[in-house]
Each structure stands twice: as C-alpha cells, then as structure tokens.
Amino acid sequence: EPEVTQTPSHQVTQMGQEVILRCVPISNHLYFYWYRQILGQKVEFLVSFYNNEISEKSEIFDDQFSVERPDGSNFTLKIRSTKLEDSAMYFCASSESQIRTEAFFGQGTRLTVV
C-alpha cells in the first residue's frame, strides 16, 4: 500500500540552527501538507501546497517557515533559526485532491530543539 514517508524520524538541533524536514508523498498525489503536534497538544495545520505554491497557511506558519518541492518527489519543510518552542512532532500529509478526499499522513518527525 502506498504511504507517505518522512525522514528523519527524530532530529535534535540546537536553538538558532536551521532544520529541513523531508517527506516523500504518495506518488500520484498533488496536494501536500504539514502539520505539527506539540507534546500534549492537538495536531495543528501549518500549510498546504499545490502546484508549487502555498494554497493556505495558518498563523503559525510565519517567515521562519518555508516549504518546497525541490525535485518532483520530495516535499520539505524548512525551519530557520529554530526556537525551543518549535520542538514538536511534524507530520507530512498528501492527498489526490483537496475536495472530498482524505489526507494520508506520514509517521512524523520528532524535532527536539535544545
């Protein structure tokens, strides 16, 4: 069964460093998403991406964050100058369309900022 793959599963970084979280969406999917879950809190939408553009983003997704589909298969989330409060589980998801379809989630990357 096709699945969304995220790497690494766990990343530890020092405060102020840049990190790139990587995702390989399901191959025929066209819509891509990032969500995050701070420990003990709910899963929160960050951004949706289609046709090499951001289609929607939350207020969390500020200038510190960026997304990219660099090579037609990977989908990345870059966090510049990480802060302690960026520590969370980050989930990538993808879907065939954005209407009346479900999103398929990866297993997540746990980011720890120290």
Add this chain to the structure above:
Amino acid sequence: AQSVTQPDIHITVSEGASLELRCNYSYGATPYLFWYVQSPGQGLQLLLKYFSGDTLVQGIKGFEAEFKRSQSSFNLRKPSVHWSDAAEYFCAVGAGIGGATNKLIFGTGTLLAVQP
C-alpha cells in the same frame, strides 16, 4: 470559529466491551468529518470519514461513526474492543478555503486504554 471538541481525554474499557468516543464540532457549512487513530510511535491512520449521504459510516477495524447534524456530533463506536485498539483517537473537520477538506482542524484526542 471552526473547532472540534473531544470531551474525554482518557477512556479505559475492558477488552470485549463496547466503545463510544465523543466528538462535537463547530463549523458553519456542511462539515467533512474524519476520525484518525495514532498508535504509539506511528503516524495518523484514517479510520473513517463522512462527506455526505448515509449518516452512519463504516470504517476500518470494525469502527463506525454516526453524524448527527442536530447535535453537531460525530461519535465513534465499536461494539467489541480488542487490546490492539489501545491508541489515541482524533476527530477532525475539514475546513479549508473553498470547501477544501484537508485543511484539518483536530480535536485534542482521546487516549484509549484497554484492560484485559
């Protein structure tokens, strides 16, 4: 504002007992509703979804959910729980621009423990 409420943070049931996990939503238009399950160390797996039509929807692993517009609810049920059902369960509503269903707003989750 759109929101999802899962009133029960933690539920413990005995194996073989029935289960109902509650979910209430607040959304102005026709909701697109989902239940996801997260096992320890795993990602979010879709159990079932409601877009329209029959208000009782069947999902994987023997789960079902009923959409009740009058109560703004989408409760998840299973007639007989198995030990492998122990996990965290998330209710979500699709709330994207123009009716997009996969900007999801999640509830806080219900952690299910199963006693032997």
